[in-house]
Amino acid sequence: MALIGKWWWRFKTKTTSLWVKVISSIYGSSGGLLLDDSFRIDSYKSVWNEILKTGNNFNALGLPFRSFFVKDLGDGEATSFWKDVWIGNEVLKDKFKRLSRFDNDINASVKDRVIWDGAKGAGNWSWAREPFERAKDELEGLTKLISGAVLHPEKKDAWRWALGTNGLFTTKALTDMINSGLLTSSDSNCETLRNKLVPKKVEVFVWRARKLRLPVLVELDKRGIDLHSVRCPLCDEDIETVNNSLILCKHVFAVWSKVFDWWGRGGIPFINVGDLFLDTGRANSYRRKIIWQAVGWVCSYLIWKNRNQKVLTNKSWNVPITLNEIQVKSFEWIAKRCKSQVIDWHNWIYNPQIFI
Structure with a gap:
């Protein structure tokens, strides 16, 4: 959304560019970006039309996107x-x-x-x-x-970007605003979860997964996308749902088994993403609970990432390599953000139980 939104800034500031002149000749001098130009969104089917629709996506998150573009007189x-x-x-x-x-x-x-x-x-x-x-x-x-x-x-006159310290558009500032809008969106059936030990992108992933909004094959099929199959791309033994892609697929379950062995825990206590993201292990303090919860969130995030690489690039699924990536990334993210306890690499790999 942030990258698409940047085209609004480019249209407003690159007024001498040929592509801006072409868009203006079709959609009018404002390019269809003004509120009263919204009728044009349904009148044309084009790439620019999809860019215009992004404004509505920002509105859905409660973000006044158009007001971020301010004229310096x-x-x-x-x-x-x-x-x-x-x-x-x-x-x-x-x-x-x-x-x-x-x-x-x-x-x-x-x-x-x-x-x-x-x-x-x-x-x-x-x-x-x-x-x-x-x-x-x-x-x-x-x-x-x-x-x-x-x-x-x-x-x-000149345009100024209200979110930027120097008046210039930055994708990062808009991305932070989008993440804030996503994580504060309320849903009576799905309370927003937060964990300060993981990056914002992992929190957003958890939010999407709990609301079953990941683009698994079954969900894509529901939206009318023509697919060769909706079976799990890893095991080909069941249809691919969110629960299947993050937990139940036998290849994914093998990764979870390795993670639980690494932490010296028993059987895997969850079979759906709702329980997965709420799991805080047997920890007896808030600090220890969020450490284990963060490990679970990072594990599910990287499982999804590796699933995408398998689907999009046909990269082979390798349980030991996936486990190694989980160990490295979880240490990198959690150790950096955990201010109340020193987390060292040796114990993280060979004796992680001491942290929970």
Whole structure:
């Protein structure tokens, strides 16, 4: 989502590029990125159409994606008065809904609608009819708001990314915002779990797995994707569900058996992902519980990663190599984040029970 969202930034800032001119000729000067251009999303089937739909995906997470693009005013000529975020933190069309309907030109620029005398801004209105009732009240609020506008006639308008410290778009900042939106999404049947000893990407994976939102073959088939088979790509003995891909497949179960042997534990106590991610072993303190839970989360994350490599690149499934990767990655992530206890490599490999 973050990488696709970056194309919004590129469209807004690479105005002289040929591809931007092509998109503008099809979708209009705004490229279909403005809220009132949403009708175009269903009118065209193209790669750019999918990029536009990303805005709706951000809305679904409660992230005001469009408001992250802010105009730094110069002369106001390239900034839409009603449709761009240029004063305050939202577009004036949304803040003054009734009043915007009275304007003769909803696409008017800031330069068209604001008179700058060097000290403060004043309205330069062009009404289709004179505002009345509530619209008149909105006009008073708008007039007061734009009196604080500052224009710089000597320079051109420019875009600024609100999440960036230097005003430039960064995929990392947007990714962090997306992860925050994912992990705080509420679901009455699936409480969000957190573990401070694993990276955010592992937490997101756990959230997706518990909600059965991993792209296993059965789920892809439900969505109408034409597949040769929905049987497990590792064992070919059962259909591939989330539970099968992370626990029940005999090749995956063999990995879990090795992990439990490594930690000196008995039989595997779970058969579904709900119990898997809640398992805290026999630990008797919060610190020890989250260490074992983190090991389980890392193990399931790497099992899924290796499953994908098998499906996408036909890489052979190797239990010892997978176990070794789990040992290395779990140590790397957990030891780095565990502030209350020193975790050394030798004990982690040969005597990990002391940590739980």
